[in-house]
Amino acid sequence: MSIRIDKANCIGCGSCVEACPGNLIALVDSKAEMKSIRDCWGCTACMKECPVSAIGYFLGVDIGGAGATMHIEREGSLYHWKVDFSDGTQKTITVDRKNANKY
Ligand code: SF4
Numbered sequence: 001m002s003i004r005i006d007k008a009n010c011i012g013c014g015s016c017v018e019a020c021p022g023n024l025i026a027l028v029d030s031k032a033e034m035k036s037i038r039d040c041w042g043c044t045a046c047m048k049e050c051p052v053s054a055i056g057y058f059l060g061v062d063i064g065g066a067g068a069t070m071h072i073e074r075e076g077s078l079y080h081w082k083v084d085f086s087d088g089t090q091k092t093i094t095v096d097r098k099n100a101n102k103y
C-alpha cells in the first residue's frame, strides 16, 4: 500500500504531517513530501486531514483492481471516498465522520 502526494495541489498546510502516526511526511519548500514511502502502512490518516484532496492512495489488486486509486473529498462532516478504476469508471462511498466510530 502506498500514497502519492500531488504537489501541484498541496497548499502546505501541514495537516498530513501532524496526522501521520509514523512521522513519514515532511514539509519541504512548503510542499508535503514522503520521507519514507516504504514505511507507509496505508492508515489513510493523512488523506482524511488534507483539505484539498492532494493525497491519493493506490489500492491493491485484491481490493480495487490494478491501477485503481482512491482519494477523499471532504464536505462538512462528510467524507466522500472516491475510487478511480483503470477503466475510467468511478465509485463513491460517503461516510459521515460524526457517526463513523459509533459501532
Ligand atoms: S497513510 Fe498513514 S502511515 Fe501512510 S503516510 Fe498517510 S498517515 Fe502516514
Ligand code: SF4
Pocket: 005, 009, 010, 011, 012, 013, 014, 015, 016, 017, 031, 032, 049, 050, 051, 052, 053, 054, 055
Ligand atoms: S494536508 Fe494536503 S495540502 Fe496540507 S500539506 Fe498535506 S498534502 Fe499538502
